[in-house]
Amino acid sequence: MSDIINIALPKGRLGDRVYEMFAAAGYRCPEIENPGRRLTFENPEAGVRYFWVKPSDVAIYVEKGAADIGVAGLDILSEYRPDVYELFDTGLGKCRMTVAGPRGFKDDRKKTLRVATKFANVAKDYYSSTGRDIEIIKLNGSIELAPILGLSDVIVDIVETGATLKQNDLEVKNTLFEVSARLIANKPSYRFKRERITEIKNRLTELKSKGE
Amino acid sequence: MNYSKSELHRRLRAVFESAGYRRYKMSKFEEYDLYAENKDFLVSENVLTFTDLDGRLMALKPDVTLSIVKNCPEEGIEKLYYHENVYRAAGLSFKEIAQAGLECIGKIDEYCVCEVLALAAQSLRTISESYELAVSHLGLMRQALEAAGLNEPAKKEAFRLIGDKNSDGLGQLLKREQIDGDASEKLLKLSQLDLPAEDASGEIRKLLSELAPQDSIDLFCDTCELLGSEFSSAVRVDFSTVGDLRYYSGIFFKGYIDGVPSGVLSGGQYDGLMKKLKKSARAIGFALYLDALDPLFEDGQDVDADILLLYKDNVPAAEIFKAKKALSENGESVCAMSSRPDNMKFRKIYTVDGSGVRRVE
Numbered sequence: 001m002s003d004i005i006n007i008a009l010p011k012g013r014l015g016d017r018v019y020e021m022f023a024a025a026g027y028r029c030p031e032i033e034n035p036g037r038r039l040t041f042e043n044p045e046a047g048v049r050y051f052w053v054k055p056s057d058v059a060i061y062v063e064k065g066a067a068d069i070g071v072a073g074l075d076i077l078s079e080y081r082p083d084v085y086e087l088f089d090t091g092l093g094k095c096r097m098t099v100a101g102p103r104g105f106k107d108d109r110k111k112t113l114r115v116a117t118k119f120a121n122v123a124k125d126y127y128s129s130t131g132r133d134i135e136i137i138k139l140n141g142s143i144e145l146a147p148i149l150g151l152s153d154v155i156v157d158i159v160e161t162g163a164t165l166k167q168n169d170l171e172v173k174n175t176l177f178e179v180s181a182r183l184i185a186n187k188p189s190y191r192f193k194r195e196r197i198t199e200i201k202n203r204l205t206e207l208k209s210k211g212e
Numbered sequence: 213m214n215y216s217k218s219e220l221h222r223r224l225r226a227v228f229e230s231a232g233y234r235r236y237k238m239s240k241f242e243e244y245d246l247y248a249e250n251k252d253f254l255v256s257e258n259v260l261t262f263t264d265l266d267g268r269l270m271a272l273k274p275d276v277t278l279s280i281v282k283n284c285p286e287e288g289i290e291k292l293y294y295h296e297n298v299y300r301a302a303g304l305s306f307k308e309i310a311q312a313g314l315e316c317i318g319k320i321d322e323y324c325v326c327e328v329l330a331l332a333a334q335s336l337r338t339i340s341e342s343y344e345l346a347v348s349h350l351g352l353m354r355q356a357l358e359a360a361g362l363n364e365p366a367k368k369e370a371f372r373l374i375g376d377k378n379s380d381g382l383g384q385l386l387k388r389e390q391i392d393g394d395a396s397e398k399l400l401k402l403s404q405l406d407l408p409a410e411d412a413s414g415e416i417r418k419l420l421s422e423l424a425p426q427d428s429i430d431l432f433c434d435t436c437e438l439l440g441s442e443f444s445s446a447v448r449v450d451f452s453t454v455g456d457l458r459y460y461s462g463i464f465f466k467g468y469i470d471g472v473p474s475g476v477l478s479g480g481q482y483d484g485l486m487k488k489l490k491k492s493a494r495a496i497g498f499a500l501y502l503d504a505l506d507p508l509f510e511d512g513q514d515v516d517a518d519i520l521l522l523y524k525d526n527v528p529a530a531e532i533f534k535a536k537k538a539l540s541e542n543g544e545s546v547c548a549m550s551s552r553p554d555n556m557k558f559r560k561i562y563t564v565d566g567s568g569v570r571r572v573e
Contacts, residue, residue, distance in 0.1 A: 192468070
């Protein structure tokens with residue numbers, strides 16, 4: 001294995017903030033700031049190679065060893081449960097995994113609860129811990145629409161500010177857990193590139209504690 | 213890797229046999245009940261089943277250990293190795309997966325534990341010089357968490373966080389459970405402990421001294437020191453190496469090879485499984501996932517035969533036989549053909565014609 005560390009970053013606003021954190025920790029990569037049509041960006045001096053992937057795919061890239069490390073939200077990690085190390089909470093991309101439903105909705109335990117969600121495993125685990133009989137309606141987007149159109153009774157989804165819920169007459173019924181972006185590592189990569197990965201983790205930790 | 217898969221399998225068998233382990237051959241099928249009652253022990257809960265001609269529900273073996281344990285005698289000690297295919301759900305379909313490993317069942321003592329760990333390290337070293345065996349002790353970690361005051365659900369959560377190397381999460385859990393400062397600090401340090409086995413004893417004793425029985429700590433430290441002296445820094449003590457607590461009760465370990473993106477070896481003391489199967493014996497063993505090693509055979513390094521012997525149509529069969537026999541004297545495999553096949557790979561190519569045998573590639 002080469003000494004360069006392959007890093008999977010989540011595409012989008014969160015990914016930009018994550019890259020800025022890496023750059024501030026000493027792992028800047030000028031190529032990524034002028035991307036053109038390139039798909040991977042390397043800075044041999046800093047010993048890093050970055051690539052952008054869909055946020056939900058970061059964990060797969062890391063678990064399968066295509067990336068040594070990556071940054072993925074706890075929502076994705078809780079849903080897919082990849083076999084990776086979760087080394088550090090970046091504190092970025094904070095939001096909550098919640099159960100939300102129409103304002104005033106009361107759960108009638110005589111009926112099966114219809115739950116629309118992207119996070120089927122998270123929802124299943126939560127309701128099985130409460131012993132509630134549910135029907136999962138797996139959606140890939142616009143989850144908030146489901147209770148408005150009567151497709152589901154409630155939704156299990158991430159909520160950042162709650163503004164979208166409020167505008168649509170929905171409200172948070174329960175918070176399952178706090179979500180933020182985590183630094184994850186492929187297990188064999190961690191073992192054979194231990195010093196480099198630990199150095200990255202330590203520098204990010206130091207940076208975060210300075211900012212707090 | 214500069215030799216073929218079949219050669220690797222032969223060398224692994226030699227490692228197991230060097231310690232007197234006997235080969236255990238088994239049927240591809242087993243009654244489904246065995247797996248239904250022990251689903252948690254299986255890597256995947258999905259089992260391929262079929263109804264036998266006599267009406268019994270059978271399964272294609274998803275696991276080897278359960279079959280060996282089921283048939284092991286109550287007395288004495290059995291040292292067995294296997295090289296079998298198992299059938300498991302992987303991704304979206306079932307796969308046939310090649311697995312080798314060994315089991316030591318009966319009156320397990322400190323020597324048996326050290327021997328199995330050493331054989332695991334030797335197996336990894338046979339595959340590659342760049343390997344790591346990560347060793348932990350689930351019994352000691354469990355005792356430490358209990359001594360610190362964690363209840364059953366919190367303990368389960370703590371094991372998950374330790375396995376993820378998630379010290380942020382473990383810290384929050386210990387705070388939430390109001391674990392005393394000193395015990396909390398020791399548990400956090402223990403969860404992060406990742407040292408070469410030869411250097412780990414001091415730290416293990418310091419962190420566990422008030423949280424686990426001294427004789428268990430001493431035994432574990434002795435094992436670590438012995439392994440460290442045999443395999444230096446390739447064997448590491450890493451408490452993030454965790455397995456299912458219902459089955460694994462003592463030493464637990466996982467093996468890694470540089471260049472393979474997943475763990476290739478997993479094993480430990482599974483006295484919990486023995487108890488569940490109502491066996492009085494104790495047991496320790498490991499499995500090596502041979503299919504996971506495929507990345508090491510990429511780039512044309514894995515060959516169909518060591519030598520291709522090309523012969524002209526007019527060469528008598530007796531001449532070809534003679535040449536083949538001579539070339540295979542060193543134990544290399546020889547495939548004789550009249551033309552070079554496009555879909556096969558060889559390490560060396562020879563020709564045989566009226567003037568004799570010559571190496572051409």
